[in-house]
Structure formats: structure tokens, C-alpha cells
Amino acid sequence: MSKYVKDLIAKDLQSRLDGVEDALLVNVIGLTANATNRLRSELESKDINLLVIKNSLARRATAGSSLAPMFDGLAGTSAICWGGEDIVHLAKEVARLVDNSDFEAFKARGGVMDGEALSAAEVIAVSRWPSRTEQLSILVGQILGPGATLAAQLIGPGGALASQIKQKSEGEAALEE
Incomplete structure (x- = not known):
């Protein structure tokens, strides 16, 4: 050639x-x-x-x-x-x-x-x-994981308190009837 x-x-x-x-x-x-x-x-x-x-x-x-x-x-x-x-x-x-x-x-x-x-x-x-898509999903999970955990910890006690207040008010309503 x-x-x-x-x-x-x-x-x-x-x-x-x-x-x-x-x-x-x-x-x-x-x-x-x-x-x-x-x-x-x-x-x-x-x-x-x-x-x-x-x-x-x-x-x-x-x-x-x-x-x-x-x-x-x-x-x-x-x-x-x-x-x-x-x-x-x-x-x-x-x-x-x-x-x-x-x-x-x-x-x-x-x-x-x-x-x-x-x-x-x-x-x-x-x-x-892992492929690029799999790496991105792992990264997003790692970024969002702590925020979701924190939100659950902040909402959890308020939800428990609201549940107790609701039970208390339902109990008082039942006594009044």
C-alpha cells in the first residue's frame, strides 16, 4: 500500500x-x-x-x-x-x-x-x-436519604402527639354522649 x-x-x-x-x-x-x-x-x-x-x-x-x-x-x-x-x-x-x-x-x-x-x-x-444511570440513581439516593430521614424524625413526634390528642378528644366526646 x-x-x-x-x-x-x-x-x-x-x-x-x-x-x-x-x-x-x-x-x-x-x-x-x-x-x-x-x-x-x-x-x-x-x-x-x-x-x-x-x-x-x-x-x-x-x-x-x-x-x-x-x-x-x-x-x-x-x-x-x-x-x-x-x-x-x-x-x-x-x-x-x-x-x-x-x-x-x-x-x-x-x-x-x-x-x-x-x-x-x-x-x-x-x-x-454500575452504568452511568445506575451511578446517578445511587448518588440521588445518597443525597436524598439523609433529608428523608430527618423529615421523618421531625414529623414523627408531631404525628404521635396529634394522635394522642385525637384519642383524648374522641374519648371525651364518647363520655359526653
């Missing part, structure tokens, strides 16, 4: 990955054409992109970006996965597909998160984290 063609491919890849901060590397070598099409359609339904690229071209395209550490020390051909809601959602989908017997050759090879390279084991570890 001539240098001109390599530069064109690198520029195209650079434009596709523009704005991408987190991505994962996977291995799709060994999948049949039908399995690859099913894999791509499953990923596409979750708004996840999959692109098979030669590592040297990917290194050239991502030089100076936050994705560059992902390609350090890799050889051969890899597939880049990016998209989804966040890196945790992406890692969960990749881990789910790694465990799927329909895609036996599909393996996680690593990735990059916040500019730091991830190993295959770290990708699986990230997949066990």
Missing part, C-alpha cells in the same frame, strides 16, 4: 474517531462472515460502531489523541469498538458477546479509558461497574 493511500485511510479513520474519548479493542479474526454480520447488527442496535483496521494505520490515525495508548505494543489486525452510552455500557456489551457461544472467536484485547490503556482483564472488570 502506498504512503498516499495509507494517509487517506488514516485521515478517514481520524475523522470517524473524532470526538471519541473511550474505545475498546476486540479480536474478530476467526469469525465466519455470517457471524460477523450478526455481531455487527447486534452492536449497531446498541449504537456501537465496529471497525476492523490494521494496527499501524490505527496508530498513525490516533497519534496525539486520547486513543493512542490503546495501540501500544499491539501487532496484526484489530477491531475498534466505540459508541454506546458510555465506556461501561460498551464494556458490558463486549463482555456479553465474549461469553456468547455464537461468537467464540470474539475476544476483548484491551482499550482506552480517559487516556489510559486497558488490558483485556481490565475491560472485563469495567464491565462489572
Whole structure:
């Protein structure tokens, strides 16, 4: 491949990955054409992109970006996965597909998160984290929990006193009849 063609491919890849901060590397070598099409359609339904690229071209395209550490020390051909809601959602989908017997050759090879390279084991570890939505619900629960407890403690004695006054007035009303 001539240098001109390599530069064109690198520029195209650079434009596709523009704005991408987190991505994962996977291995799709060994999948049949039908399995690859099913894999791509499953990923596409979750708004996840999959692109098979030669590592040297990917290194050239991502030089100076936050994705560059992902390609350090890799050889051969890899597939880049990016998209989804966040890196945790992406890692969960990749881990789910790694465990799927329909895609036996599909393996996680690593990735990059916040500019730091991830190993295959770290990708699986990230997949066990709570998603962004789950993290927000946990945070909201922690923020609202003490306030709800305080409100219950403030209302509780007043409610008990009101109940006793009501019982007392009902008892006096019964005596008057």
C-alpha cells in the first residue's frame, strides 16, 4: 500500500474517531462472515460502531489523541469498538458477546479509558461497574436519604402527639354522649 493511500485511510479513520474519548479493542479474526454480520447488527442496535483496521494505520490515525495508548505494543489486525452510552455500557456489551457461544472467536484485547490503556482483564472488570444511570440513581439516593430521614424524625413526634390528642378528644366526646 502506498504512503498516499495509507494517509487517506488514516485521515478517514481520524475523522470517524473524532470526538471519541473511550474505545475498546476486540479480536474478530476467526469469525465466519455470517457471524460477523450478526455481531455487527447486534452492536449497531446498541449504537456501537465496529471497525476492523490494521494496527499501524490505527496508530498513525490516533497519534496525539486520547486513543493512542490503546495501540501500544499491539501487532496484526484489530477491531475498534466505540459508541454506546458510555465506556461501561460498551464494556458490558463486549463482555456479553465474549461469553456468547455464537461468537467464540470474539475476544476483548484491551482499550482506552480517559487516556489510559486497558488490558483485556481490565475491560472485563469495567464491565462489572454500575452504568452511568445506575451511578446517578445511587448518588440521588445518597443525597436524598439523609433529608428523608430527618423529615421523618421531625414529623414523627408531631404525628404521635396529634394522635394522642385525637384519642383524648374522641374519648371525651364518647363520655359526653
